[in-house]
Amino acid sequence: MKKFFLPLIAIFALVLSVSCSSNDDGPIIDPDPDPVNNKLSGQITSDMTLTNDVIWELDGRVTVTSGATLTINEGTIIKAYAGQEASAAVLIVARGAKIEANGTADKPIIFTSIADNIALGQKSGTNLTENDRGLWGGVIILGKAKASLSGDALENQIEGIPASDTNGLYGGSDNADDSGTMNYVSIRHGGTSIGDGNEINGLTLGAVGTGTSISNIEVVANVDDGIEWFGGSVNVSNAIVWACGDDALDIDEAYSGTISNSVAILGNVSDHALEIDGPAGSLEGRFTLDGITLIGNTTTENGEYADLRDRAMGTLKNIYAVGFKADSDVELDNNAVAQNFLDGKLSFSNWTVSLPNGVTEAKNIFAEKTGEGESQIILNPTFTERAASWATAGNSGGANLSSFSWTYAKSKGAL
Incomplete structure (x- = not known):
């Protein structure tokens, strides 16, 4: 037996050396993780995988930095701690x-x-509902695609992240930029405040490019917007937002x-189903909304179909709207957006509206208003009159709701 003693010591020393080695490039992942210690914090600077055999915890601002990939396996649950402002x-x-x-x-992958x-x-x-909001922050994906920024800047700091954190910058010139994949992901109970009137969206997409794949996304019970796009060109399909405190899609x-x-x-307590702003700089870009279902709520104080503002440009087609109040509207907010409508930069087609009590024609939900300092509506015929060409009364259309059978919203009867 003695002749094996030294080799065994050598093997033990080698194992001890490997297990105790440090990794300054990022967190070390235990191949057999302990559920008590699966807490994420700080920066992820090298590739990392979250497995579905434990519940992961998000503590504070966690950033996947340039060059690193965070992989999240199917069925993984990530629970985030409460925190306000910088924390x-x-x-x-x-x-x-x-x-x-x-x-x-x-x-599905669940953030909660x-x-x-x-x-x-x-x-x-079983203990939280769609009315439990603001219990943590949210998910923010930032890319290098184009965004129309004030002063024609090439980059900007995303809302919800302190200016001191340069990992919060978004924008660039690569519309094909690839930030990865989000598929069958549910984000719940977020939107914590980082300052007076400044909350984090459920999912924020800042200048995310077309190389990124985003589909089958759910956001529930966020304090601020459900999903907000800041420039970028990424396509998003099969998204559902329910019971957020501000706008659903922004x-x-x-x-x-x-x-x-x-x-x-x-x-x-929701505001608009759709809130759409235009370019902040000289760069123009046009969105497309295609096959969208808008479901209102008659108890919310605001509860509008859509607010189109600040030179909004794009196409809204194949829309179905149901469940709104009689005084809810699709609003051109000022003359600048009305001019874009006149110039063909903003268009509507194939809207079906389930008429609220007191509304006699689908066209009547479309309204043009004047902005601050403006005294005259510029459309003649009016926006309401023109809407007769694309809006009809009915009880079907919009999205294919079978795509959302997997969602929390469906399980709770919201669909």
Whole structure:
């Protein structure tokens, strides 16, 4: 036996050396992780995988930095701690980084609050509802595509992230930029505040390019917007937003991609189903909304179909709207956006409206207003009169709702 003693010592020393080695490039992942210690914090600077055999915890601002890829396996649950202002729990995928979050209908990836009692293998817990908002931050993906920014700047700091964190920058010149994949992902109970009136969206897409694949996304119970696009060109399909505190789908800074087969469901404190702004600089870009269902809420104070503002440019087609109040409208907010409509930069086609009590024709939900300092509406015939050519009364259309059978919203009867 003695002749094996030295080799055994050598083997033991080698194993000890490997297990104790440091990795300054990023977090070390235990191949057999302990559920107690699966807490993410700080920066992820090298490739990392989140497995579905434990519940992961998000503590504070967690950033996937340039050159790193965060892979999230199907069925993985990530619970985020509460936090306000600079300590808000948020996942940022910075420019040059990637996220590969590939869930399935049977095993979606779920981001939620640490307060949620959802357990491994479950799709939902039992103690939170669509009215539990602001319990953590949200998910932010930033890219190098074009955005129309004030002063024609090439980059900007994304809202919700302190200016001191340069990983919050978005924008560039590569419309084909690839930030990875998000598929069958549900984001719940977020939108914590980082300052007075400044909350984080459920999913923020800042200058994300067409190389990125985003589909089958759900956002539920966010304080601010459900999904917001700041420029970029990424296409998004099969998205559903339910019961957020501000707008469901929000477009800014000349976003030029297509949002297809998607649903916006207002909750009891929601604002607009759609809020759409135009370019902030000279760069123009036109979005497409195609196959969208808008579901209103008659108890919310605001609860509008859509607000089109600040030189909004794009196409809204194959839209179905149901469940709104009689005084809800699709609004051209000022003469600048009305002029874009006249010039063909903003267009509408094939809208079907389930008429609220007191509304006699579908065209009547379309309204033109004047902005601050403006005294005269410029459309003649009016926006309302013109809407007769694309809006009809009916009880079907919009998105194919069978695409959302996997969602939390569907399980709770919101669809």
